[in-house]
Amino acid sequence: MILKSLTLKNFKSYASETFSFHDKFNLILGENAQGKTNLLEAIHFLLAFKPFKQLRTEEIINFGSSECRLKGEIESHTGFDEVHILLNENHKTLKLNSKVVYKTSKLYGRYNVVSFLPSDLELIKGSPQGRRRYIDALICTLDDMHLRDLKLYHRALTQRNAILAKASSLTLDKIEVWDEKLAEIGSHVISRRLEFIDKIKPQLNKIYRLTSGLDQDIQIHYKSSIEAESDLEQAFKDALKLRFEKDKKRFHTTVGPHRDQISFSIAGKDASVYASQGEAKNLALSLKTSEIEMIKQFLGRTPILLLDDVTSELDGQRKKFLFKLLEDFPGQIFITTTDMKEILYKGEIRVFHIKDRKVLHKQIQT
Numbered sequence: 391m392i393l394k395s396l397t398l399k400n401f402k403s404y405a406s407e408t409f410s411f412h413d414k415f416n417l418i419l420g421e422n423a424q425g426k427t428n429l430l431e432a433i434h435f436l437l438a439f440k441p442f443k444q445l446r447t448e449e450i451i452n453f454g455s456s457e458c459r460l461k462g463e464i465e466s467h468t469g470f471d472e473v474h475i476l477l478n479e480n481h482k483t484l485k486l487n488s489k490v491v492y493k494t495s496k497l498y499g500r501y502n503v504v505s506f507l508p509s510d511l512e513l514i515k516g517s518p519q520g521r522r523r524y525i526d527a528l529i530c531t532l533d534d535m536h537l538r539d540l541k542l543y544h545r546a547l548t549q550r551n552a553i554l555a556k557a558s559s560l561t562l563d564k565i566e567v568w569d570e571k572l573a574e575i576g577s578h579v580i581s582r583r584l585e586f587i588d589k590i591k592p593q594l595n596k597i598y599r600l601t602s603g604l605d606q607d608i609q610i611h612y613k614s615s616i617e618a619e620s621d622l623e624q625a626f627k628d629a630l631k632l633r634f635e636k637d638k639k640r641f642h643t644t645v646g647p648h649r650d651q652i653s654f655s656i657a658g659k660d661a662s663v664y665a666s667q668g669e670a671k672n673l674a675l676s677l678k679t680s681e682i683e684m685i686k687q688f689l690g691r692t693p694i695l696l697l698d699d700v701t702s703e704l705d706g707q708r709k710k711f712l713f714k715l716l717e718d719f720p721g722q723i724f725i726t727t728t729d730m731k732e733i734l735y736k737g738e739i740r741v742f743h744i745k746d747r748k749v750l751h752k753q754i755q756t
Contacts, residue, residue: 437502
């Protein structure tokens with residue numbers, strides 16, 4: 391997949407700019423706070439239909455403007471596409487090849503993009519909720535049924551919690567229909583998570599050892615709030631019944647995949663607590679590299695890579711591994727840096743020099 395061009399109108403710091411990209415390696419050069427990350431975020435928004443993290447509309451639209459527009463030309467496994475996104479205070483309009491797409495979820499996974507960000511350290515050190523979101527997003531990329539089930543599950547969970555909050559005299563039989571729905575859909579969500587973790591674990595172990603040079607065992611742990619040896623759906627129903635009185639007192643559902651814990655360990659120790667900064671960075675890099683391999687293995691596609699100032703987060707050995715990965719990578723790459731000396735890539739590079747939130751010049755270097 392290749393992003394051929396991108397046009398921005400009032401997107402964050404860009405008032406009006408058009409980019410024509412190299413099919414292989416694109417370097418976005420400039421000092422801090424000049425708009426380099428905003429360009430990567432625009433690419434991510436165009437391909438994944440959302441920014442890197444949840445933002446308010448006013449944080450995306452250029453200050454003083456009422457709307458922003460993105461237009462991109464993309465070559466993918468489906469052919470040549472033209473994508474338009476219009477965002478204003480009231481709604482987002484997405485057009486694919488001049489036709490309005492009313493449900494963005496129908497296009498989920500059409501374009502594959504993997505990002506390496508300094509904030510990815512939070513996947514190791516941050517909250518379990520962030521890890522659940524990340525794993526779920528990866529599964530959705532590989533299996534669109536997971537996205538559907540997540541939506542259905544959260545809809546049923548919202549309904550059950552609303553009933554728990556309002557009905558002080560609630561009895562178990564009046565909430566049973568929502569227990570049935572949660573157990574049926576939630577068991578699918580948990581099963582897919584467990585299956586995915588089993589698949590990615592060997593890849594993660596292999597890549598971590600390559601990048602660190604150490605023979606350390608890496609594990610992903612899934613601690614479910616549902617204890618089940620065989621029939622997960624029935625165990626979920628039983629757990630909801632068992633927790634009913636507690637849920638009624640707390641006004642929310644205390645068991646299910648929305649409460650499950652995902653964690654990493656290095657040599658048997660919880661990485662969120664005991665991993666050094668270097669180990670956590672290495673594990674995050676290994677996790678993202680494993681994500682690329684999973685997309686290639688199960689979808690037969692090569693994602694676009696977005697790397698935001700990642701070289702400053704890596705020591706010499708890990709930096710060499712990263713650029714060896716990039717040289718061998720067959721797809722398109724976008725990377726930001728403040729210093730050309732940090733870029734160890736050997737090959738043709740298209741450089742976009744950003745200053746004062748504008749592109750000063752574009753050039754090809756080898």
